[in-house]
Amino acid sequence: MAVTDGVLLNLSEPPAAASRTSSGARAAQARRQARATKRKSQASREAPLAKRRGKTSSLPAKKTAAKETQRTFKGKARKVFSPKKSSAGASVRNQEQKLCVKTSSLFKNNPEIPELPRPVVKQVQEKVFSSDAFHELDLHPHLISTLNTVLNMFNMTSVQKQSIPVLLEGRDALVQSQTGSGKTLAYCIPVVQSLQAMKTKIQRGDGPYALVLVPTRELALQSFDTFQKLLKPFTWIVPGVLMGGEKRKSEKARLRKGINILITTPGRLVDHINSTKNIHFSRIRWLVLDEADRILDLGFEKAITVILNAINAECQKRQNVLLSATLTEAVTRLADVSLHDPVSISVLDESLTDDSDFDTDGLESGDELDGFAIPDGLEQYVVVVPSKLRLVCLAAFILQKYKFETDQKVIVFFSSCELVEFHYHLFLQTLLGDAAEAEAAGPSPSGCPRLRFLRMHGSLDQEERTAVFQDFARASTGILFCTDIAARGLDLPQVTWIVQYHAPSSAAEYIHRIGRTARIGCHGSSLLVLAPSEAEYVNSLASHKINVSEMKMEDILSVLTKDDCFKRKQRGNQKSRATGPQDIQERATVLQTVFEDYVHSSESMVSWAQRALQSFIRSYATYPRHLKHIFHVRALHLGHVAKSFGLRDAPAKAGAPAGKKKRAALKRPDLHKKTQSKRRLAEALRSEYASGMEAGVAKVRKQSQLAEQGSQPGSAI
Numbered sequence: 185m186a187v188t189d190g191v192l193l194n195l196s197e198p199p200a201a202a203s204r205t206s207s208g209a210r211a212a213q214a215r216r217q218a219r220a221t222k223r224k225s226q227a228s229r230e231a232p233l234a235k236r237r238g239k240t241s242s243l244p245a246k247k248t249a250a251k252e253t254q255r256t257f258k259g260k261a262r263k264v265f266s267p268k269k270s271s272a273g274a275s276v277r278n279q280e281q282k283l284c285v286k287t288s289s290l291f292k293n294n295p296e297i298p299e300l301p302r303p304v305v306k307q308v309q310e311k312v313f314s315s316d317a318f319h320e321l322d323l324h325p326h327l328i329s330t331l332n333t334v335l336n337m338f339n340m341t342s343v344q345k346q347s348i349p350v351l352l353e354g355r356d357a358l359v360q361s362q363t364g365s366g367k368t369l370a371y372c373i374p375v376v377q378s379l380q381a382m383k384t385k386i387q388r389g390d391g392p393y394a395l396v397l398v399p400t401r402e403l404a405l406q407s408f409d410t411f412q413k414l415l416k417p418f419t420w421i422v423p424g425v426l427m428g429g430e431k432r433k434s435e436k437a438r439l440r441k442g443i444n445i446l447i448t449t450p451g452r453l454v455d456h457i458n459s460t461k462n463i464h465f466s467r468i469r470w471l472v473l474d475e476a477d478r479i480l481d482l483g484f485e486k487a488i489t490v491i492l493n494a495i496n497a498e499c500q501k502r503q504n505v506l507l508s509a510t511l512t513e514a515v516t517r518l519a520d521v522s523l524h525d526p527v528s529i530s531v532l533d534e535s536l537t538d539d540s541d542f543d544t545d546g547l548e549s550g551d552e553l554d555g556f557a558i559p560d561g562l563e564q565y566v567v568v569v570p571s572k573l574r575l576v577c578l579a580a581f582i583l584q585k586y587k588f589e590t591d592q593k594v595i596v597f598f599s600s601c602e603l604v605e606f607h608y609h610l611f612l613q614t615l616l617g618d619a620a621e622a623e624a625a626g627p628s629p630s631g632c633p634r635l636r637f638l639r640m641h642g643s644l645d646q647e648e649r650t651a652v653f654q655d656f657a658r659a660s661t662g663i664l665f666c667t668d669i670a671a672r673g674l675d676l677p678q679v680t681w682i683v684q685y686h687a688p689s690s691a692a693e694y695i696h697r698i699g700r701t702a703r704i705g706c707h708g709s710s711l712l713v714l715a716p717s718e719a720e721y722v723n724s725l726a727s728h729k730i731n732v733s734e735m736k737m738e739d740i741l742s743v744l745t746k747d748d749c750f751k752r753k754q755r756g757n758q759k760s761r762a763t764g765p766q767d768i769q770e771r772a773t774v775l776q777t778v779f780e781d782y783v784h785s786s787e788s789m790v791s792w793a794q795r796a797l798q799s800f801i802r803s804y805a806t807y808p809r810h811l812k813h814i815f816h817v818r819a820l821h822l823g824h825v826a827k828s829f830g831l832r833d834a835p836a837k838a839g840a841p842a843g844k845k846k847r848a849a850l851k852r853p854d855l856h857k858k859t860q861s862k863r864r865l866a867e868a869l870r871s872e873y874a875s876g877m878e879a880g881v882a883k884v885r886k887q888s889q890l891a892e893q894g895s896q897p898g899s900a901i
Contacts (some may be wrong), residue, residue: 657699
């Protein structure tokens with residue numbers, strides 16, 4: 185084919201045929217030129233419109249710049265469309281499109297929320313306070329004065345009224361009382377009273393006279409602080425604490441100087457028994473196991489055996505006390521081993537301990553067979569939320585407490601450390617923005633205290649855990665994300681709400697979690713979040729005489745309508761006509777989009793959310809056998825659960841264990857490095873003993889091989 189003056193000529197035709205068609209070709213050429221001119225004029229007129237629609241131009245940069253210069257049409261200047269404005273408008277439109285397209289519907293394809301079973305049960309109640317005062321006991325006057333002035337306590341609680349006289353008589357005791365009823369003082373007061381009354385004055389170098397075992401580091405610090413306050417008038421008695429996370433060298437130095445009341449965690453004490461020579465128990469008079477059931481639940485049964493053997497080897501006669509809010513078969517076995525002719529103390533309302541409505545079906549051995557005492561001032565709620573809406577629902581609940589209520593102090597329980605870290609950082613960055621800016625801004629101008637997020641779990645350094653515990657205890661407001669390390673024995677004042685974002689694995693754990701509020705006669709509330717497939721968990725709680733009221737998810741999400749920052753932006757001057765449930769759904773979608781945009785802002789964030797999802801699935805698979813029909817991994821919709829972690833899609837192999845992936849990922853680079861090192865060694869040896877002629881010989885050999893291939897028949901192309 186050849187081109188001549190814009191006319192295509194077929195060279196395969198004879199010249200005569202070409203001459204006969206020359207006139208027709210000229211006519212066709214004229215028609216094509218007319219159409220091309222028409223197309224060019226239309227393109228020039230439609231160019232600004234195309235740019236307004238955000239279409240990219242196919243012209244070169246120089247030609248585009250020339251066309252955007254100012255033109256004149258019939259003596260009037262023609263308006264030039266600015267490319268900067270075009271790009272800005274396009275970005276705004278893209279953001280609006282992302283807002284509408286990115287987040288799939290949160291309110292479609294969800295399972296139906298079932299009607300919650302409402303069994304009528306009588307909760308076991310316990311009278312917290314008594315009318316008896318501390319000055320009625322035979323205590324040292326300075327100790328009574330310290331209780332009144334330092335601790336601001338005048339009357340005893342019911343458990344203190346029953347326990348303190350028995351312990352002052354020197355009897356062993358097994359004490360069961362609801363959490364937050366004052367069990368710590370029930371044994372601290374008799375210990376201090378008996379030690380200060382000894383005829384031979386205690387010396388610091390004598391070593392421990394009382395040993396207090398607690399399950400967690402925070403509870404050890406809290407008990408140590410209580411002893412310090414009670415011992416202000418008796419300065420010759422020295423308390424001390426041993427716990428994991430501290431330096432062994434400094435602890436050994438304190439043991440050499442002498443500690444008379446030793447508060448410790450079991451694992452740390454066993455470590456010192458095995459490695460520290462100057463620790464001895466020859467003068468032990470008191471052995472206290474606080475939160476005994478939790479000590480056994482955490483796997484410290486072998487450690488307790490080692491400690492008991494070490495104490496029995498040096499001291500046979502002592503007073504033993506076991507305290508717990510719940511009694512299990514394991515605690516009963518421990519009491520049989522460690523207590524001698526104990527007095528059983530239980531502060532329950534006898535009128536409400538009738539077992540006629542108690543159902544023991546489905547309980548396994550080792551479960552609690554009695555009802556639990558619930559504080560009178562505690563209101564318990566449960567809300568059923570589909571998996572896709574869990575994250576939005578939790579955020580709406582927190583925002584309601586923060587923006588529209590005053591003096592709110594909330595604890596949110598999660599099932600693992602990874603989940604605490606993920607939700608803490610997600611809410612810190614999305615609900616508060618930059619943490620540094622939030623701290624620098626100070627109190628909000630509206631007078632509402634600024635929302636503060638804290639987190640506490642077992643993977644934090646001990647210094648940070650201690651700082652968070654003390655900070656939250658002193659604060660009047662705040663949100664604490666934590667695992668079950670904060671569920672036992674901790675006295676955190678003024679906590680108004682307990683949120684159990686992940687259901688506990690037992691009714692006893694449920695009781696200990698909600699026990700962080702409504703303490704010592706105060707009022708508080710708790711909220712349990714369940715999925716539709718987990719609604720039967722309410723029956724499981726009812727079998728332990730725990731009665732909960734239902735809270736509607738719509739009531740929690742309705743708080744989003746009070747804040748215009750979650751209102752969907754409308755195009756142009758359009759006004760949102762959504763009202764009622766539709767408005768709630770739109771605002772919930774906007775909030776979910778904020779979470780998803782943050783999670784998908786980088787690959788590392790997506791990977792972090794996926795690891796948190798895997799941690800949730802692993803923890804979900806650890807529920808005990810008698811609850812598997814309620815909490816089963818196969819009942820989870822992984823795509824819906826992924827939405828509650830800000831993920832738009834469920835990751836592949838979401839339930840795969842992380843350990844295998846790490847090992848597989850580590851093996852490949854090692855093999856690659858070994859192969860490379862062997863190759864380098866071989867090259868080095870060849871170069872050291874080579875003659876320098878190998879490259880030329882290889883080149884000649886290659887040329888000869890190509891020549892042989894070319895001489896073979898049929899090898900030509």
